């Protein structure tokens with residue numbers, strides 16, 4: 001049995017990536033019950049919804065599962081920046097007939113905090129993962145108090161060393177190909193970011209804990225390649241997006257299954273932090289990386305009504321269509337089957 005399987009208590013070296021907004025406990029359960037590590041993204045769950053999902057996981061599997069949180073620091077509101085941001089979106093409000101005065105500002109995603117840690121303590125999830133670094137030492141100690149294993153993503157060798165020094169059990173090496181938000185947290189310089197197969201072997205050499213490869217891995221050959229470069233396992237996101245257990249919207253599914261999925265870019269337009277998604281009209285016209293967009297997660301509020309109105313008309317021009325660079329593994333097959341196939345079974 002491999003090191004990752006020993007550390008996490010799982011049968012297959014496959015972690016289903018937590019993917020906020022496109023899945024809940026159903027996908028996580030299917031993967032955990034198939035022998036991989038299923039993940040529940042919690043960054044956008046209010047306490048009641050989190051409690052309900054944790055109860056479902058506890059009731060429906062005896063296998064390990066992972067719960068995932070963001071740990072960014074919440075930026076102070078910046079009225080001037082918000083105004084400039086809305087100004088740059090004004091032509092779209094006019095086109096879609098939206099009154100910008102009615103748009104509430106506000107965070108869409110909350111960082112991991114003490115109240116959430118106490119809620120988790122009632123359920124004692126076996127694995128807890130973080131994106132954008134780690135919470136403070138006291139919060140991390142609380143999570144460890146029930147024996148949870150801790151995972152976080154590194155996008156550079158420096159981030160991997162930083163995470164190892166703070167005692168994480170497993171490090172995800174997140175390459176530039178990966179879908180969704182970059183985990184980058186020690187810098188905001190995107191020129192530091194590398195592809196998976198450049199980053200992975202460098203992190204493997206730099207740390208002693210098991211390293212999991214993420215980004216662009218979509219089939220069993222990709223998994224074998226990652227293992228050959230020293231990975232203890234893989235974390236796969238995009239390839240699970242068409243599984244029936246995911247809650248990916250019809251619009252997002254159609255884009256993933258089309259040729260449009262071959263063109264992705266990092267964009268901060270939807271949340272304020274760089275994340276990889278399929279190129280949309282908003283990204284093309286504004287440029288995918290904006291200097292005007294407010295800090296994470298404050299950019300979200302001003303785009304949300306555009307997204308909602310366009311989506312109601314079946315149009316994804318303003319929707320975050322998160323995807324990695326390799327959507328070729330996206331198929332509408334049960335997540336258990338995909339998990340077994342990734343593991344070569």
Ligand SMILES: Cc1cc2nc3c(=O)[nH]c(=O)nc-3n(C[C@H](O)[C@H](O)[C@H](O)COP(=O)(O)O)c2cc1C
Pocket residue numbers: 017018019020022041042043068130131174177178179180181214215216217235236237238239322323324325326
């Ligand atoms: C739709 C989507 C949503 C994501 N949301 C999260 C999240 O909530 N938390 C997180 O840690 N990572 C998130 N990620 C990033 C994944 O953890 C992982 O790094 C990535 O999916 C791996 O690359 P791949 O998509 O090419 O498989 C997301 C990825 C996608 C595609």
